[in-house]
Amino acid sequence: MQIRRVRRTAITTAILAACLLSCSAGTDDTSGNAGTRDTSRSLSAPAPTDAAAQETAADNPTPAASPGPELVRDAFAGLQATLNDSCTPGSGDCAYFLGRVHEELMGIDAAMKADPKGPGHFPEPLAWMADLRTTLDGDTSTENLETHRTELIGVRDRINVWMQGHRDDYL
Known part of the structure; x- marks a missing residue:
């Protein structure tokens, strides 16, 4: 049980770090377009490739956003x-x-x-x-x-x- 919790924490931390990195990326521009931002990069977290990450997603489903x-x-x-x-x-x-x-x-x-x-x-x-x-x-x-x-x-x-x-x- 403790190993699963550590794995979940590590995976969650890695995903959050990837999101933060992708959000802050794109401000360096060597093309001469200073002040513009590359918006073509995805801000979503990478898909989990580890079985533990998939298990975590199954344990903690994200509620669907309800419009209205x-x-x-x-x-x-x-x-x-x-x-x-x-x-x-x-x-x-x-x-x-x-x-x-x-x-x-x-x-x-x-x-x-x-x-x-x-x-x-x-x-x-x-x-x-x-x-x-x-x-x-x-x-x-x-x-x-x-x-x-x-x-x-x-x-x-x-x-x-x-x-x-x-x-x-x-x-």
């Missing part, structure tokens, strides 16, 4: 992370904040549309975001986001309140 509510939950968490942030209109410090709020709103919009329950499960938030998209008219420049700051923040806040009343969608 986790996407909405994760998107909502990102949106909530903006609740305590703010900026002073016209001061120039709003570019990041308003851009982030817009990005988080578009993320939760996509998550709600992709949710297995269907977009009909989220009628109000999707309508608010559709209105916001119409208001912004495709212009996500800082100037336009600042012009429509009240609408942007208002949609964020309404979605937050709506989601608080639909806790089953993000717990």
Whole structure:
């Protein structure tokens, strides 16, 4: 039993080391393309070739990621992370904040549309975001986001309140 545990630890360590090495590789470039990264390398761990590694995988199956509510939950968490942030209109410090709020709103919009329950499960938030998209008219420049700051923040806040009343969608 102790030998199996040592083997598992050694194999797990080797796989993690390979993953970390592959993640950090690709920053050295001798082709003259400094600052670019080779994204063709795989970030996945090599397939186990040892019987003990295969046995470990059988003993510890990885649960399948379930699509759906986790996407909405994760998107909502990102949106909530903006609740305590703010900026002073016209001061120039709003570019990041308003851009982030817009990005988080578009993320939760996509998550709600992709949710297995269907977009009909989220009628109000999707309508608010559709209105916001119409208001912004495709212009996500800082100037336009600042012009429509009240609408942007208002949609964020309404979605937050709506989601608080639909806790089953993000717990």
